[in-house]
Amino acid sequence: MDIKEISYGEFPEICGLNKRFKPGGRKLKVVLDVFVPRSKKKINFSLIYRKLLKLLPTLERHKCGENLFNNLRNHKEIPSHKVEQITHIAHLIEHVIIDLQSNVTKLNSCSGITCGYKNPEHRFDLFIECKEEKVGKFSVFFAVDLVKRLLVGKSPSKRDFRLVKLVKYLYRRTSLLGLNQLISLQAKIASDLGWTKRSVVSLLRELENFGLLDSKKALPNLRSL
Ligand SMILES: [Zn+2]
Structure with a gap:
């Protein structure tokens, strides 16, 4: 996992991609390269989600257009194709960032979107509404570091x-x-x-x-x- 860039601004060009984005609202943009750990052919996303809930219980309240969380809650089959796996990871990181920073800064609602590149296919742009740039950036570093550890089987630490x-x-x-x-x-x-x-x-x-x-x-x- 590699954070290539973090920036902060309105990014009006992407507002049409999620109708929940508030007009004129500031957002974080994160360019992220996502890799599946070499030792892991299969990823138990459902287990990772349950571990995340212990640290960030409000993840359960997220509404997600892609049904990411419904699938995880209902233990539906998790995609095994590599591109689908890394898309799942990027999307999960988006939700961890949303949860953490909106809990810290008490946002009533916070929307985001994960956009995959065609080339290279491991690269994603994440756009997330954000009130406080510093808290947003902290949440990005924290979320990426945390999900990286969960992917290799660890649990959230003390x-x-x-x-x-x-x-x-x-x-x-x-x-x-x-x-x-x-x-x-x-x-x-x-x-x-x-x-x-x-x-x-x-x-x-x-x-x-x-x-x-x-x-x-x-x-x-x-x-x-
Ligand atoms: Zn989502």
Whole structure:
């Protein structure tokens, strides 16, 4: 999996592709190369979906034009053709991004679309409505990294649960201050969330590397994910 590009804008040219897009709304555009892990001929999407629900329970409420979620819930046959598999993966990532960022920024509704390239066929453009660019970008890095791990049989980790909880907390309480300001609040954050100060500081540093906190530091190296 490889994030080739993330940009933020209106992209009026694609509004006709999903009638739920709000006119004039800002969106994230993600160009994503998707590969099936070599060790995995068959992917159990239904299991991946159930694992995702533990971390992001509101995924269950998503309405999807492609019936992705109905198929996963009803355990219908999952496509085995390679192009269909990677399309499924890209589409699942779109929904993880939607869920995460709309939960953090409290969007009432958020629509998106996944468009596959004819050539190369492993490349996709994802367009997702987004209120806060930084939260949107964080959600892209997080979603791609998470789905990559789930595809090789892992489950969401304690760190995943904590990062999601911390981002929601910071967005609501502190409007995503800079790292040093947040480190000075570590005792308060630790006591509010019931974690150790050490764990708070280490997760804050991760969020800074994701480009989420106010900082002059550049975004992480895209390929490192
Ligand atoms: Zn969908």
